[in-house]
Amino acid sequence: MQNFYVLEVNREREEEILDIFKSDIFNESICRCFILKRKQARKFGLEWKICVIDILKGIIFFEIKDIDLFKDRLKKCKRFFELNNHRCVKLKRLNENDISFIKKFENDSMIIAHSIGDIYKDDIIVKEGPLKGLENMIRKVDRHKRLAFLKYKFSFSDYDICLGLEIKNKIRGD
DSSP: OOOEEEEEOOGGGHHHHHHHHTSGGGTTTEEEEEOOEEEEEEEETTEEEEEEEESSTTEEEEEESOHHHHHHHHHHOHHHHHHTTTOOOOEEEOOHHHHHHHHTTOOSSOEEOOEEEEEETTEEEEEESTTTTOGGGEEEEETTTTEEEEEEEOSSOEEEEEEEEEEEEEEOOO
C-alpha cells in the first residue's frame, strides 16, 4: 500500500508551508507533496482567461517514504508551527479509494485541467479533460461560471469539489 497522507494547515499560509515541505529538511522523508489545484476559465471584462485555483483550501497531500523520519523532522521544524498558528497537527492516511481518486487527476504539476463537454437530454457528456468518465460523480453544473460540482467523501472528511467544465452544446433530443 502506498504511503499517501494529508495534513490540514493554515489556509492563508498553505503555499509557504508547502515550500517548507519541499525544502531540503524533508527531502529524505517525502517523495512529493502538493496542493490540488484546478484550471478554471474566468471572465474579466469581455475576455475569458484561465486561472489556477485551490480545490481543497488548507489541505496538503503527501507521498511519504519514511513516516517516522517525517514526523521527527516535523517536530523539529519551528517555522512550520509558526506559520500554522501553533495548531495541533493531524496527519491522516489516505485509503485506497482516496488514492485512486487523486490519481485520476495526476500530472506533473497536480493542476487539474479544464474539461469540455455537452449536455444531451439531461445527461452530461464530457468529451475531453480529466472529468471524462466521471460524469456520474457530477451533481451540478454552473454553465455561466463554467464549473462542475462533485461531492467526494474522502476518508478524512466530505468535500464539495469544484472543477472547470465548459458546456459547449445543449441538445434536447426530443
